[in-house]
Amino acid sequence: LAAAQQQQLIARFFAQRKRPDFLISFVPFLNSALCEALPTWRHVTVCTDFASSREHPWMTHPRQVLACGSEALLRQALALGYARERLIRLSGMVVRPAFHAAALAPASTSPPAELVATLDLTRPTYLVLFGGVAPTQQVLRVVSALSALGSPKERNAVCVCGRNEQLRRIISARVRTGELARTLALGFRDDIPQLMQHCDVVVGKPGPAVVAETLCVRRAVLVLLCERDEVMPQEQAVVSWVLASGAGIVVYSVDELCQMTMMQVMLARERMLQLPPNRAVYELVDALAAAAFEHPWPLLSTLDEAKHRKHLEAQLHETSPFLLGSDHSTLAFS
Numbered sequence: 001l002a003a004a005q006q007q008q009l010i011a012r013f014f015a016q017r018k019r020p021d022f023l024i025s026f027v028p029f030l031n032s033a034l035c036e037a038l039p040t041w042r043h044v045t046v047c048t049d050f051a052s053s054r055e056h057p058w059m060t061h062p063r064q065v066l067a068c069g070s071e072a073l074l075r076q077a078l079a080l081g082y083a084r085e086r087l088i089r090l091s092g093m094v095v096r097p098a099f100h101a102a103a104l105a106p107a108s109t110s111p112p113a114e115l116v117a118t119l120d121l122t123r124p125t126y127l128v129l130f131g132g133v134a135p136t137q138q139v140l141r142v143v144s145a146l147s148a149l150g151s152p153k154e155r156n157a158v159c160v161c162g163r164n165e166q167l168r169r170i171i172s173a174r175v176r177t178g179e180l181a182r183t184l185a186l187g188f189r190d191d192i193p194q195l196m197q198h199c200d201v202v203v204g205k206p207g208p209a210v211v212a213e214t215l216c217v218r219r220a221v222l223v224l225l226c227e228r229d230e231v232m233p234q235e236q237a238v239v240s241w242v243l244a245s246g247a248g249i250v251v252y253s254v255d256e257l258c259q260m261t262m263m264q265v266m267l268a269r270e271r272m273l274q275l276p277p278n279r280a281v282y283e284l285v286d287a288l289a290a291a292a293f294e295h296p297w298p299l300l301s302t303l304d305e306a307k308h309r310k311h312l313e314a315q316l317h318e319t320s321p322f323l324l325g326s327d328h329s330t331l332a333f334s
Contacts, residue, residue, distance in 0.1 A: 006030065006033035010030075010033055019040075022042050022044050022288060023042065029057065035063045036061070045058060045064045046067040047073050048069075049234050049238075050070045050237035050241050051070065052073065053237070055233045061309075062308035064082075065087070065088065067090055068089055069090040070241065072241070080311070081311045085297065086297055090283050092278030093208055093278070093280060095209075096213075102197045103216055103277070112191060125200050126156065126203055127160070127196060127201065127220060128143060128203050129202060129203070130205055131162060133164050134159075138227070140171070145258050157184070158186065158195065161185055161186065162188050192213065193213070193217055196214060201223055205224065205235070206224045206239045206242070211238055215272060215275065218272060221248065221249065222272070223250075224238070226239060227252065246268065247275055248268055249265070
């Protein structure tokens, strides 16, 4: 939809609704339309990527208050002219409270019943997570390599197939025929935090959600599989962050995944545990409460908004270095 159409639809949708204290957005793309359609509302944008990019633009309007879960986002926002007092620096990405609960659960907590009934959990256990609809061929290659009968390393593989029922049936059939060993195929689950709590390694694509969730639970070591230049532009900041922090492992093929040593895993776990705990969801609630009842964010004058709008329009031009491009470059990592 064109910007004008977006604004009309948004204004119509909210016309009969009581004005809230804040309008909180967790998506890119629509934030300018929201600000323009609802000019008297207080807009908070919670960035769910590790950095803003041309593909996922988060910083597009002067009236946004930005919640930034990474240093890259904070640096981008400051460079794009946002005042520091209109930025909320969070200790990580916002994740569901269930992941925080799993991080605090004692190690003696019982694993999910399927794991206990199917696997020997004294072996290293790999949790394979590739989104709500896991890609069939890629996941089959990963699981087959991890769990082949001839493998010299006796690893468990727990594959969450999400809503890809065909994938779950294929893996389960191969387990029954003996083609795959030490493998468990699961469908859509709402207990991912508990699965992470009782696995040693999480294997997935470089999506910000699985990275943030794994690091929040602080039990399994994160391994990102980045095959054949398949990393999307908005995921490049995730890969850069993991490589720079050492709090996870990046591999570029299934063979490299299977050749990973326990020394690599132990070093990544040590680096992960050195990170400060993620308290982002609670920090965001505290910041909103403070702005509502104690210290409201300063309003922009008409002149300041016009100046910032002009600055944003100039900086967000397609050649700007302030947005990630396909060449992996970004202000945040320069």
